[in-house]
Amino acid sequence: MSHNKKTITIITVVVLVLALVIGWCAWRKHVTSTKETQASANTSSSSSTNKAKKKKTPVLSDKQKEQNKTIALQMEKDMRNWGVDSLADPHQWDKQSADQVLSALRTPDLPDFPDSGIVGFDVDPSWGKNAISYVCSQDNAIIYAYCSIMPDNQTWWKSEVWGTGTRWVDEPKSTAYNDGKVRVKGTVRAILVTNGDTYSLGGYKAVTPAWRDYAINDLLTIKDGKVSWIEHDADEYWWLNPYFNEWTPDNVAKNIGGGNRIAIPVQGDLNWNGLNQTGITKVLRHPESEGDLLGKVDWSMWEDISFTSNPGCQNCPANGQ
Incomplete structure (x- = not known):
């Protein structure tokens, strides 16, 4: 058991x-x-x-991408092609009258933005030619005294500097993406003309503008047929885009003056009528001799000018004495 x-x-x-x-x-x-x-x-x-x-x-069609590229390129050209024609050949003014040359190099009045219909972002009131001028925004009483005669940027800048402007050197390149953005690249050339030239030879006087090239690399967002925003991958100096930037006198002459300089011989006196300078905006350094400015100035238009080639001068002292 x-x-x-x-x-x-x-x-x-x-x-x-x-x-x-x-x-x-x-x-x-x-x-x-x-x-x-x-x-x-x-x-x-x-x-x-x-x-x-x-x-x-979204996957944009080729047609939509082309439309976005057209809008982006129009925007870029409208905001960067302004003022004095920086692509004009200075040799066309060789030995021409001073008044004619200075007239060609004078900053014209800017229009309102050529096509505001493609601007899809809020424009800051401190931007552009109609904004309150730099002198009107200063606390310094001496500077502010100019405000009544230079109330806006355009009036102020034309009183300070003789000529400014930019142009696209070549047709800018564009690439459109599926997200509605367009990349625009290229080169913009600026020109600056200021008073201060004193060099003369053989009856001719020098006008010595400065030119400088700037690389542009922008990314524009296109929405509903308008540019809703612009991203700049390079330095965006205001003179390269005067409609959508605040104008200031800081380093304009030093910056553009660091480019190329060409001395143009002209006949007659240099009449800078229209300038009413405040003294706060620097002007270009101008050569006092053909060896000045470390040889940066192109003097090729002066090669056939001597002390005795004084046009229209009778009984001129020999050798410029």
Whole structure:
């Protein structure tokens, strides 16, 4: 009887162990199945989300991209081609009358932005030609005294500097993207003309403008047929974009003056009529001799001029004495 009880006990333990093993296996199978189902659901959900994202990303047609490029290029040309023509060949003024040359180099009045219909952002009231002039924004009483006669930027700058302007050197390059943005790259040339030239030879006087090239790398966002924003990857000096920047006198002459200089011989006196300078805006350094300014000035137009070649002069002293 004792032997039978022991046998029954062993059988009972074996049955219990088998039951536990079978139960544990069933539980693991359930857990694994649940995780696989969730992973499958997550993968499916992620796939659906990615597809939805892909569907939401607009893909512009070639025609739409071309339209965006047209708008971006128009914007870039409108805001950067202004003032004195910096691409005009200075050799056309060689030995011409001083009045004629200075007239060609005088900053013309700026129009309002050529096509405001493509401007899709708020224009700051401190930007552009009609904004309150620099002298009117100063606390210095002496400087502020000029405010009444130079109330806006255009009046003030034409009183300070004879000629300023920029032009695209070549047709800017553009690349349109699917997100509505357009990259515009190219080179813009600036010109600056200030009074102060004193050099003369053989009856001719020098006018010595400065030219400088600037690399442009802009990213324009086009939305609903308008430029909604412009990101500049290069320095955005105000004279390169006078419509959407605040005008200041800081370092304009030093900056542009660091470019190329060409001495133009002209006939007659240099009449800077119209300037009413405050003294706060620096002018270009002008050469006092052909070896001045570390040889940066191009004197090629003076090669056939000597002390005795004084046009229209009778009984002139020999050798300029």
